[in-house]
Amino acid sequence: MEFKDLIRARRSIREFDHKAVPMDVLRLIVADSTMAPNARNAQPWAFSIVANRDLIRRLSDESKKNILWDMDENPSSPYKTYRAILEDAGFNVFYNAPCVVFISGSKAVRSIFVDCALAGAYFMLSAADRGLGTCWVDLGSAIRDKGLRGELGLPDDHVIVAAIAVGYPASVPAPPPRSDPRILRVVE
Amino acid sequence: MEFKDLIRARRSIREFDHKAVPMDVLRLIVADSTMAPNARNAQPWAFSIVANRDLIRRLSDESKKNILWDMDENPSSPYKTYRAILEDAGFNVFYNAPCVVFISGSKAVRSIFVDCALAGAYFMLSAADRGLGTCWVDLGSAIRDKGLRGELGLPDDHVIVAAIAVGYPASVPAPPPRSDPRILRVVE
Numbered sequence: 430m431e432f433k434d435l436i437r438a439r440r441s442i443r444e445f446d447h448k449a450v451p452m453d454v455l456r457l458i459v460a461d462s463t464m465a466p467n468a469r470n471a472q473p474w475a476f477s478i479v480a481n482r483d484l485i486r487r488l489s490d491e492s493k494k495n496i497l498w499d500m501d502e503n504p505s506s507p508y509k510t511y512r513a514i515l516e517d518a519g520f521n522v523f524y525n526a527p528c529v530v531f532i533s534g535s536k537a538v539r540s541i542f543v544d545c546a547l548a549g550a551y552f553m554l555s556a557a558d559r560g561l562g563t564c565w566v567d568l569g570s571a572i573r574d575k576g577l578r579g580e581l582g583l584p585d586d587h588v589i590v591a592a593i594a595v596g597y598p599a600s601v602p603a604p605p606p607r608s609d610p611r612i613l614r615v616v617e
Numbered sequence: 618m619e620f621k622d623l624i625r626a627r628r629s630i631r632e633f634d635h636k637a638v639p640m641d642v643l644r645l646i647v648a649d650s651t652m653a654p655n656a657r658n659a660q661p662w663a664f665s666i667v668a669n670r671d672l673i674r675r676l677s678d679e680s681k682k683n684i685l686w687d688m689d690e691n692p693s694s695p696y697k698t699y700r701a702i703l704e705d706a707g708f709n710v711f712y713n714a715p716c717v718v719f720i721s722g723s724k725a726v727r728s729i730f731v732d733c734a735l736a737g738a739y740f741m742l743s744a745a746d747r748g749l750g751t752c753w754v755d756l757g758s759a760i761r762d763k764g765l766r767g768e769l770g771l772p773d774d775h776v777i778v779a780a781i782a783v784g785y786p787a788s789v790p791a792p793p794p795r796s797d798p799r800i801l802r803v804v805e
Binding site for chain 1: 618619620621623624625627629640644647648649650651652653654656657658660662663664665666667668669672695721727728730731734735737738739741742743746753755768769770771772778779793794795796798799800801802803804805
């Protein structure tokens with residue numbers, strides 16, 4: 430698709446078809462993601478691809494548990510408006526997507542959040558270009574259990590920057606409202 | 618351009634033509650940037666557009682000075698390989714681009730680095746789609762002087778996430794080597 434159309438067609442998808450995402454398509458999307466610019470061409474990103482519903486459910490439960498725990502520790506948590514859904518045992522933070530891809534990297538890399546976010550932007554656009562829907566799930570990154578981190582292949586020093594649900598969209602929502610760009614200053 | 622071609626055609630550009638970038642084109646690129654996904658659709662990003670060579674030079678000098686200062690405070694600074702160029706008074710961190718765009722947002726927003734990086738990815742792709750070159754200049758964000766921050770219109774609570782040099786490319790380098798994607802685990 431033309432880039433200018435793609436950025437307007439891409440939506441965050443929260444209702445997925447049951448159809449599995451072919452692994453060769455996921456690998457092409459991951460390869461596209463690594464075309465993103467990044468600090469000093471260090472390419473510090475790494476990918477964990479989970480297309481197993483049992484593991485996705487356990488990752489969802491782990492992340493919900495940890496965010497609720499953090500919320501009790503920190504009453505000003507930005508997540509506090511999500512308490513009810515996080516306490517709902519039936520709620521899957523990944524919206525029952527057939528696949529979730531985690532983008533992670535070493536905490537020792539100063540630019541790791543920015544580098545992995547750039548790869549994530551490319552990931553979501555490449556998926557949309559191939560007819561897939563994605564949602565960057567902010568509530569899905571709090572994976573701390575050693576066993577589950579091991580199932581994702583995460584080295585000890587890795588932080589999960591992005592947890593992205595992927596699947597064929599069951600429905601595509603209307604675009605949410607966009608504010609006019611906030612331009613603080615133009616100096617000519 | 619088709620997205621799949623665009624992500625391979627986009628290069629970080631460090632040699633710019635003298636031609637100015639039309640302000641209406643810059644505003645279109647900024648508008649494209651705000652199509653990026655972001656946490657809770659808060660759209661926390663803000664833009665400062667600088668197309669004035671005197672101000673760009675002063676911003677370059679300010680950022681160089683602060684990074685050198687930080688380096689003296691912190692001998693393990695990741696910037697230490699850049700000491701020689703940072704000490705070169707003739708070196709402009711923005712590569713003498715005719716325009717620099719700063720993307721900033723409130724430090725109070727937990728996801729500000731990720732949200733602004735996603736907008737930055739869209740910015741760089743949209744610019745490339747319009748025949749422009751960009752370079753995300755990691756060495757150009759250390760703007761602390763109150764007067765200069767004021768010239769950028771930055772509110773006190775804003776952090777600069779991206780400083781992006783923009784202009785028509787004088788030359789387009791060959792693609793740098795890309796490693797095979799690092800896939801930690803595939804679970805089916």
